[in-house]
Amino acid sequence: QVQLVQSGAEVKKPGASVKVSCKASGYTFTSYGISWVRQAPGQGLEWMGWISAYNGNTNYAQKLQGRVTMTTDTSTSTAYMELRSLRSDDTAVYYCARVTAMVPFGYWGQGTLVTVSS
Amino acid sequence: DIQMTQSPSTLSASVGDRVTITCRASQSISSWLAWYQQKPGKAPKLLIYKASSLESGVPSRFSGSGSGTEFTLTISSLQPDDFATYYCQQYNSFWTFGQGTKVEIK
Numbered sequence: 001q002v003q004l005v006q007s008g009a010e011v012k013k014p015g016a017s018v019k020v021s022c023k024a025s026g027y028t029f030t031s032y033g034i035s036w037v038r039q040a041p042g043q044g045l046e047w048m049g050w051i052s053a054y055n056g057n058t059n060y061a062q063k064l065q066g067r068v069t070m071t072t073d074t075s076t077s078t079a080y081m082e083l084r085s086l087r088s089d090d091t092a093v094y095y096c097a098r099v100t101a102m103v104p105f106g107y108w109g110q111g112t113l114v115t116v117s118s
Numbered sequence: 119d120i121q122m123t124q125s126p127s128t129l130s131a132s133v134g135d136r137v138t139i140t141c142r143a144s145q146s147i148s149s150w151l152a153w154y155q156q157k158p159g160k161a162p163k164l165l166i167y168k169a170s171s172l173e174s175g176v177p178s179r180f181s182g183s184g185s186g187t188e189f190t191l192t193i194s195s196l197q198p199d200d201f202a203t204y205y206c207q208q209y210n211s212f213w214t215f216g217q218g219t220k221v222e223i224k
Contacts, residue, residue, distance in 0.1 A: 035213060045154075045162065045205055045215040059212060062119070095161055102168065104152050104209045108161035 002026040004096050004109035011115045012086050019082040020112045022096030029077035030054045033099040036070060036081045038092040039111075046092075050099060051079060086116045120144055120208050124216035130224040137193040139219045141206035146186045150210035153182055153191045156218075157202045165204075166191065196221070 007021040022034060036048040049060035051070040058070050069082045079096055094112045097105040121144040131137050141151065149169035154162035164173045166182035169189060179194045193200055201223055206216040 037215075044218045045156075045207075047213045047215060050212070061212075097161075103164070103173075104167060104207065104213065105154070105162070106164050106167075106173065108163075111161055 002098065002107045004098065004107055006094075006096060006109040006112045009113040009115070011117065014087055014116055014118055016086050016116075017082060017084040018086060018114050019080055020094050020096075020114070022079040022081070022109050024053075024077045024079070024098070027098075029072075030074055034070070034072070034079040035097050035099045035105065037095045037097060037105075039095070040089070040092040043092075048081070048094075053079065083114075086114075088116050090114065091116045120147060120211055120214050122206055122208055122214050122216040124204075124206055124219050126219060127217065128220045128222060130222050131196050132224045133196055133198060135196045135224075137196050137200075137221060139191045139204055139206075139221075141184075141189045141191070141216050143187045143189075143208055143210075147208045147210035149185045150208060151182070151184070151189050152207045152209060153180075154205045154207065155200075155202045156205065162205060193221075 003025045005023045010018050012018050030053050033052050035050045038046050051058045053072045067084050071080045096109040098107040123142045125140050151169045153166040156162040165176050170182045181192050203218045203220045205218050208214050
């Protein structure tokens, strides 16, 4: 069965960086893309970006351009999302999700809470 | 960027009610629309894709309709497990979520 398992919760200081991982299993990793979505406390869902696990192509949300980098390691079927220059309003649960052209976000990771606090 | 607007933001309903949530896109997205259900502390769950296709395992009381810029999610008979927040999402051009509709107990 398809599973996306994310790394554990993180606490970071303002200005620091965080790298969240998303390990995929149960399917051919390079046949799908991975998107990252975040949700601030009590707020809605915000799409952050997408990476093709096939060729590493990426698209990032405009508001995060320059601060976010998404990568994959096909040898371990793992996707990564790094966010730099953290601010307090980056405090959120970060999710990865498997993407196809026809069926979006059919499978999600369990979420990773990132808290940014001095 | 394509903007997605849901209405209402909150909906109070009783078990057995027919519930309809509306989602409008700022430009035509054909049928590239999905609906998700999210419960507190959990990841969203895909309910509907391509505007009206029911995801495997999702109860048939959920249905979606629409194309272009206006879409609806209908729950034909609200069940206790359906009290949650619902999000629409366009995937015509990258991905954008609506702001969510919370379905609460009346």
